[in-house]
Amino acid sequence: LNAINIGLQRLVMESDNLSEEQEQLLSSMSESVKRTENILSKLQRFSTPLRAEKQPMRLDTLLSQIITLYEEVCKQQSIRLKTAIDFTESIAGDRDLIGEMFDNLMKNSIEAQSQGGFLSVSLSAVSDQAKIRIENGGFSLSGDMIPKMTKPYFTTKTRGTGLGLALVKRIVELHRGTITIEKGKENDSVAIEVSLPATQPR
Secondary structure, rough: OHHHHHHHHHHHHHHOOHHHHHHHHHHHHHHHHHHHHHHHHHHHHHHOOOOOOEEEHHHHHHHHHHHHHOOOHHHOOEEEEEEOOOOOOOEEEOHHHHHHHHHHHHHHHHHOOOOEEEEEEEEEEEOOOEEEEEEEEOOOOOOOHHHHOOOOOOOOOOOOOOOHHHHHHHHHOOOOOOOEEEEEOOOEEEEEEEEEEOOOOO
């Protein structure tokens, strides 16, 4: 794939007399290579055994950083973003893996509503658990879909791999947590709740 991509780039740079149709063809081929690389990268990531190197970390700080990264995308896509972060204690967790989990959940929520909608993100303490709830519009959830959504290769996206939520589930379980999926409070919305042990790190 890398060789193909380099070859396509050279064709574009070194060919002075390409027709508009030829330029569009090369551009389409280049985009196809990028999509294929993305799919293979996700497959490789999913097949790699995960290890959690747990250290004291703040979920609120990490989640706020990731929300900041997606604020501009939400504005561009007319997505109303609402946040409520009420848990500020340290927990024992792998910052990189939990960051990847947050990133996947945010990305899925935004991709589900390219024509605008809403995204609600909350972090709170419930008993001895830290609960992350992400609810978004643009998705009509039927009861028979719920048990399938965290299984590998199940996707409702035209170009999805079906590995995002499956990887999220692995990360959650690696931290002895749970994940639940349900219909959201608004029409055509879905809510994902992740609960992680709120134990103090030793």
